[in-house]
Amino acid sequence: MNKLYIALLIFVALPGSLLSQDTNKSPLEDLPDYITQITYFGERADWSHDGERILFIEKTFGDVFEVEITTGIIQPMTHHFFHEGFVRALYLANGDILLSGAREFDSKNPWKSRDARNAELWVLKKDLKSPPVPLGVHCKEGPAVSRTKMNIAWALGTTIYKGEIDYDGEKPKLKNWKPLFTAGDLPTPAKGWDLETQNFNPKNENELFFYAFGGQFGFQAEVLGYDMEEKEFTNYSNSKDTYDEAEGIFPDGLSMLIESNRHRANYKGMKEFLTLDIYKLKLDESGDVERITYFNDNPEYKASNPVVSDDGRYMAFQYAHAADAAGKGRGILILDFKAWEKKKGKR
The missing domain is CATH 2.20.25 (N-terminal domain of TfIIb)
Incomplete structure (x- = not known):
């Protein structure tokens, strides 16, 4: 996968080194050098098992495409x-x-x-x-x-x-x-909320990760796991009054990527889930998170729908306008976690 990163740098010239604090800018104008834009349209990425290709939807209700990362060649599926x-x-x-x-x-x-x-x-x-x-x-x-x-x-x-x-x-x-x-089986506060599945635990296939969303204003979401053998639930996010949506899981099963509005949980007095960025959630019931992207520093943009490569080295995700419908994407990007780890404290 080291060759993959080199190829990505060759394929796309990256401007800047860190995300800009200028909220008038699109986050694409000043990407950090650990993020590469791989397509200029598309949404809902998924990694091939060998990490060489990414599957994605052209648009909601559209065709499916696959991009070869080292060449940038896109083919319709x-x-x-x-x-x-x-x-x-x-x-x-x-x-x-x-x-x-x-x-x-x-x-x-x-x-x-x-x-x-x-x-x-x-x-x-x-x-x-x-x-x-x-x-x-x-x-x-x-x-x-x-x-x-x-x-x-x-x-x-x-x-x-x-x-x-x-x-x-x-x-x-x-x-x-x-x-x-059923939703009625869930523990408080998620009991009776809407449901969406997300991942099997790669280290324990008997655990299924999902998220439940609802609450008084419909903006709250929690990341949960269900042990299919013990028939027990675990609330991993435990974050009151924020939106935490389960996304891609790391291959060690210890952390998961989530979409969250924790940085703008009450933006301009509004409680909603349009102001999203990507966080890393520990799956140890501590609820500890670490912010990964800063696209929503400009409140007109968001980063969402992240997935992790099978070796844990890369994240594919999409960007969109904050007001876009949930799941809509305007292009696929790749983040190198190894490079991110070196620079995350220098933002």
């Missing part, structure tokens, strides 16, 4: 069949792609296609020789995908489910799927 657009694309453990998208799209009512009543899960074979195969289940927002096994988890309504993707001949299908818990 969903141009070989007609479809109504996708909202998620994630690598499965065998290299195939799990998609989420609806069978129909109405430009006059686009968000209907993102609704759990319409968004379905599909498997796209990595050879790209055929259309994706539907798994026969609907999904609310993003599914969770194991990086080592063919296990997935997803939310539907107030319930989180888990299942296994199996290949009956050449055709993938979902088997052994079952409900794990």
Whole structure:
């Protein structure tokens, strides 16, 4: 992966060394030298298992693309069949792609296609020789995908489910799927809140990470884990009155990236989740966090949807305007954690 970092520096010339304190600037105008912009459109990145490619959505309800990091070559993954657009694309453990998208799209009512009543899960074979195969289940927002096994988890309504993707001949299908818990099972304060799955613990596949969001004003979110053997919940963020959304997990299972508004939890008297940046959360129940990005130093921008490479060296994430819809991205960037560690205290 050291060669990867060198190639990234060759591929994109990086301006500046540290994020600017000038809030009139776009954060892209003065990126620190440990962050590289790899695409100028796209959202919801996911790392290939070898760390050489990034999968991403063109836009919400758009096509899926893959970028080769060392060359910057972008290739379409969903141009070989007609479809109504996708909202998620994630690598499965065998290299195939799990998609989420609806069978129909109405430009006059686009968000209907993102609704759990319409968004379905599909498997796209990595050879790209055929259309994706539907798994026969609907999904609310993003599914969770194991990086080592063919296990997935997803939310539907107030319930989180888990299942296994199996290949009956050449055709993938979902088997052994079952409900794990409902929103009503959650501990206070998250009891009854909305749910979205995020990750399996890479060091303990029996633990599923997810986040719950709600509260009096609908802006609060907590990062939780569920032990599928012990049937117990753990609240890892424990941050009252802030928005902490679970994102990519580190391969050692000790920390997780989150989107959070802790730096602007009550910005201009407003309690909301548009003022996001990326933090690193310790998974030891301490609730300790460390801020990673400073895009929201200019309140018109935000950084979000971070994922960690399988070796833990890099983070892929997106930037957007603060007022953009949740999940919308305007380009994919990569952060080198090794370089960040050396310079994080010099900001």
